[in-house]
Amino acid sequence: MTIFALMPRADLQRWQSARTLADLGTMTALWLEGLVGSQPGYQPRCGPADETTALVPVLATACRAGYVTTASQPSLPLDGAGWDQRAAVHGFAGPVMALRIADAALAAGLEVIATQPGRRPGPADEAVVTRRHGRPVTSFGTMPRRVYCDAVTGWGLCHRDAVTALCQAWQVTIADPQWGRPELVWRTLAAVALAPAGGAR
Numbered sequence: 001m002t003i004f005a006l007m008p009r010a011d012l013q014r015w016q017s018a019r020t021l022a023d024l025g026t027m028t029a030l031w032l033e034g035l036v037g038s039q040p041g042y043q044p045r046c047g048p049a050d051e052t053t054a055l056v057p058v059l060a061t062a063c064r065a066g067y068v069t070t071a072s073q074p075s076l077p078l079d080g081a082g083w084d085q086r087a088a089v090h091g092f093a094g095p096v097m098a099l100r101i102a103d104a105a106l107a108a109g110l111e112v113i114a115t116q117p118g119r120r121p122g123p124a125d126e127a128v129v130t131r132r133h134g135r136p137v138t139s140f141g142t143m144p145r146r147v148y149c150d151a152v153t154g155w156g157l158c159h160r161d162a163v164t165a166l167c168q169a170w171q172v173t174i175a176d177p178q179w180g181r182p183e184l185v186w187r188t189l190a191a192v193a194l195a196p197a198g199g200a201r
Helices: 009-016 021-032 050-065 095-107 160-167 184-194
Strands: 067-073 083-085 088-093 111-115 126-132 135-141 170-175
Touching: 021 050, 021 067, 021 088, 021 160, 050 067, 050 088, 050 184, 067 135, 067 184, 088 095, 088 135, 088 184, 095 111, 095 170, 095 184, 111 126, 126 170, 135 170, 170 184
Parallel strands: none
Antiparallel strands: 067 088, 083 126, 088 170, 111 170, 126 135
């Protein structure tokens, strides 16, 4: 059974109606807000993870402003089982929005990974964001084209114009270098997303 069969027809049709990066941002915002039941690359009929709930307002705003988020996580302080994580987000953006996000993040002292369209990711294009007992568990960073263009792992089920828009976009990851700090990434992203667009898409 394919993801085409698993995703409800109404959700599939809405995603396939997207043509631009802005369209994908709008659809992602609706999914984050629970107004669309499925998202490409995720288990159908499944919304964001519980830890994302508090981040939905800023993520949805960023998506509508031209930064199509694909992964995010809040910070978590070190717990008794040895787990900790730092706040981070990854997404796709046009060149102007990518520059605005990168500039604001660097000015705030955040870690930035910005990858131009068509560039093959390397070891330096990812950042460890979750650890257990100090050992890397999860990384955020540049997604290979074969992953985000695939119909199961990415947006391959969308219209080819939407997939082309992703291929022509920058990928931007920002992460807090300080483990367990809760707010800096989200304040910085919100400030960019709420600023006048000025052609940021």
